[in-house]
Amino acid sequence: MTQKSLLAVALLVSPLTSMATIQVTDNFSISGFGSTSITKSDNSAPLFVNREITDNTCYDCDTIFGLQADLSIIDDLKASVQVVKRPQDHWSSPELEWAYLNYEFSQFSVRAGKLRIPLFLVSEYFYVGQAYPWARPPQEVYDSILGFTSFEGASASWLWEFNDETVVRFSPFYGLENDSTLNISGRRLTFKSDYMVGLSAEVSGFNYRVHFGYMNSKYIVSPRPNSDKETLNIYTLGGEYSMDxxxxxxxxxxxxxxxxxxxxAAYNINKFTPYLVYGESHDRRKTNSVTAGVRYDLTHTVSLNAEWQGIYMNRKxxxxxxxxxxxxxxxxxxEDKDAQLYTLMLNFIF
Incomplete structure (x- = not known):
């Protein structure tokens, strides 16, 4: 898959799985995706939220499997459901990642139900490894909200065709009161939010995309000695650009x-796509990382990633x-302050 193909996929409103949909009837389709890996670090301290990779070779730290069903109820009213076995889930207890109704009229659309939090460039297809060049989205950014990816509420979207080559999209969203849990090395944390409100805005063209996200939430974490509610304001800005x-x-x-x-940066050579990533985390997490890897597309729906990542922290x-x-x-x-991580990843869609 070429870099332009990857970017074109990212510009779609629907997730990447639409490229490999099984059309059951004229108005009902099923699609799916998955990832699995062999991975190992040289450090016994567990790495990454919801993955916890150590110096023991792991065959299921990255395992993902998802199924999606899409139903066209009438011309302008559609329903979509996505169930995902995430890296942190057991096969017997997958997560309902989204389940919503979508109504479109003119250049506007409204969604209600369980929705994906639209903060990042790959939020809409975060679990679809076939959609991006790396083995995993860079942890510096994508682990910054502790792996939470969805909310229950509603969103609206306004699409404006600025000119023949540029499309602008504004999408405010609101999340209802919600309880979410996170397991970290045997510790169970509960996040209780009063609300979640935000906005995503995107400008896209033939070979580029710029994304802005904002979210405000008031929440409480338990168990924690300080039981006061906290207010969180998150800002994100991202961009992607393809050139040849x-x-x-x-x-x-x-x-x-x-x-x-x-x-x-990634460069496509026929079926091979070597890539480099550099990332930094500051304040709460203080590290930098360098990632080098190569993706090999066996077909348009199956790919392999071989990846090395070095993660570094200063002595102080x-x-x-x-x-x-x-x-x-x-x-x-x-343990040592640094880690070297090695990954062989298989991604697929159907």
């Missing part, structure tokens, strides 16, 4: 306790007990 066989991507995320960013932050990209501070494990 090159694909460049970059995003920055900032909120009240952290700032994170990455830059990425290590001694101060900073966790960086680890689940817990590596100093607690008497």
């Amino acid at each position: 066989d090159w694909l460049f991507m970059s995003e920055v995320q900032t909120d009240d306790v952290q700032t994170n960013w990455y830059v990425s 932050d290590y001694n101060d007990g900073n966790s960086g990209q680890f689940i817990s501070p590596p100093i607690l494990y008497n």
